[in-house]
Amino acid sequence: MATVVTKGLKKFYGDVHALDDVSLDIEEGTLLAVIGPSGSGKTTLLRSIAGFVKLDAGKIYLDGEDITHVPPEKRNISMFFQNYALWPHMTVYNNIAYGLRLRKYNKNEIAEKIRWVLQLLDIEGLEDRKPSQLSGGQQQRIALARAIVVEPKVLLLDEPLSNLDAKIRLRIRFEIKALQQKLRLTTLYVTHDQEEALSIADKVAIMHNGKILQIGDPQEIYTKPATLFVADFVGTNNVIEKKGYVRDGVKFVNLGKLVLQAPPNVDVNKVNIVFRADEVEIERRNEEIPGYDYRFDGTISGKLYMGFKFRYEVTVDDENKDIKVIVNSDKDFSIGDKIGVFLKKDKVFIF
Amino acid sequence: MGTYENKNNLFGFLLILPALAVLGVLYIYPLIRAIYISFLWKGQLGLENYTKAFALYRKDIVYTLGITAATVIIVFAVSMVIASYLRFKNWKFLDYMYRLPLFIPFLIVGHAMRVFLAQHGVMNMIISRLTGIHRLPGLASQWLGLTLAFAWVLSPFAILIILGAFKAIDDSYVEAALNLGSNKFKVIIDVLIPLARPSIMVALVLTFVRTISSLTIPLMVGPSKPTMLPVDMMFRVNYYNDWGVANALGVISYVIVIGLSMYYLRFMVTERGGLKH
The missing domain is CATH 3.40.50.300 (P-loop containing nucleotide triphosphate hydrolases)
Structure with a gap:
């Protein structure tokens, strides 16, 4: 060899x-x-x-x-x-x-x-x-x-x-x-x-x-x-492109009510938030899931039964009404349900 | 259901009817008539025409077979070399040049080869200049000259068919052999030729049939005696008005071609039975 x-x-x-x-x-x-x-x-x-x-x-x-x-x-x-x-x-x-x-x-x-x-x-x-x-x-x-x-x-x-x-x-x-x-x-x-x-x-x-x-x-x-x-x-991903902003020399980007700090090298005019459909959890709007770092809210706008899981399309509660993300979950929700999407810090990538 | 199928069959039959009619009028009827006339001697059926044909033209039959076989061998060798080269290398000049004879009528080929191969022709002139040898025989009136003329004019057809088949073979088959350590010559022998065998057979059968049935070139190039069967047939009709012997010679040519066709068909059946793509 x-x-x-x-x-x-x-x-x-x-x-x-x-x-x-x-x-x-x-x-x-x-x-x-x-x-x-x-x-x-x-x-x-x-x-x-x-x-x-x-x-x-x-x-x-x-x-x-x-x-x-x-x-x-x-x-x-x-x-x-x-x-x-x-x-x-x-x-x-x-x-x-x-x-x-x-x-x-x-x-x-x-x-x-x-x-x-x-x-x-x-x-x-x-x-x-x-x-x-x-x-x-x-x-x-x-x-x-x-x-x-x-x-x-x-x-x-x-x-x-x-x-x-x-x-x-x-x-x-x-x-x-x-x-x-x-x-x-x-x-x-x-x-x-x-x-x-x-x-x-x-x-x-x-x-x-x-x-x-x-x-x-x-x-x-x-x-x-x-x-x-x-x-x-790599993976089934959500890529959300948003405009960021600088406050006190630090770059940030918002997703609904969620405020994420962006790395110093990103272009604030075009910030990409990436997370995988399998690495989030969802729960009803009024509930919380412990152990997660971030949360943003949204509404179920699509639902597919995949056999082992459900695949949901979630419309994010954001000033941009067109932001939709895909999440996989074994919990059963209906279209129109208001939910919270929970993420861990190390599973969210910002470019 | 039955009526529908019958109508369909009738429609299919009507579609092929014009082709069948042409085949019948231009091929089957003249063939049957030629066979019939070849057995007709002074208004009686018999083998006299064949006896005479063999007595007068036995040497020409052998000569025709020899020239045809030699042509097929040379065409095979030339087409293999050129088709193999063009399969691996993209040489535009050669790609155009080998096709050139395709566009030249047989009559012109005959004349050109007579000039080229004559004792004081272009070929001998070039050889003399290169080697200093001045007393060279003229090939224009020899069997070798005739074979070369046939090879020159018929090779492009064979190359076209064989190169097409070589190019249709997926590169991965060639690359798999190279990858395992084969050189290009081995790839040609082990991969290209076996995979293109049906097309190579078609090219060689066509070369054989076109050579054995050619009249113009042997009239202009090669010796006057012995000569090829189509020339004998023409002389038998033009000079002696002897349709019986002419047709007997035609049937003899036909039997040779039929023999080859049978071999080809048997080969194709085996090939298709053994190779299912």
């Missing part, structure tokens, strides 16, 4: 900055998840490390060796493709054996390694089938088997779960994590699903417009978002 370091990667497609000064480290044996919306540059980053993108600037190091100009076939970095890319004219056995044959293993060694990987991924008995005769989940495992059987220095996973249905996705998350830890694979995992990234990664990087906005462990990313974009992207 190896360490990957990228320094100042740049890739432009005309005016679009697919990668804009991207620097990161993936430590040996760890899983770094890169998340971001479509077009943020995460797949370009992954393809650059694989060697499929000709960079405009920057360097990529593998175990200290500069591999920026090394062709993909000589990097020993395995990539898992989003569409699996299993060759339809080959059997499962030949798909998996392909990389091993190129590495000049003899027949017995190939058979042995394939037996090992099929057992590891619990897909024995499929050797003679063609990819078209397999389910989506089986194809996903075969593609993973093909990628890891060659014992790559780095494993690149491009949205590995995106083609699977929700139930299988949840189960395979655990399996990928367990597999990565068992084999101590240095892994770069690209996904647009932030929950998937937070649950599986040792470290998470958030990308937007070709830039890495924040890298940290999942808890850090979740609890201490560095920018408005990160705060908004």
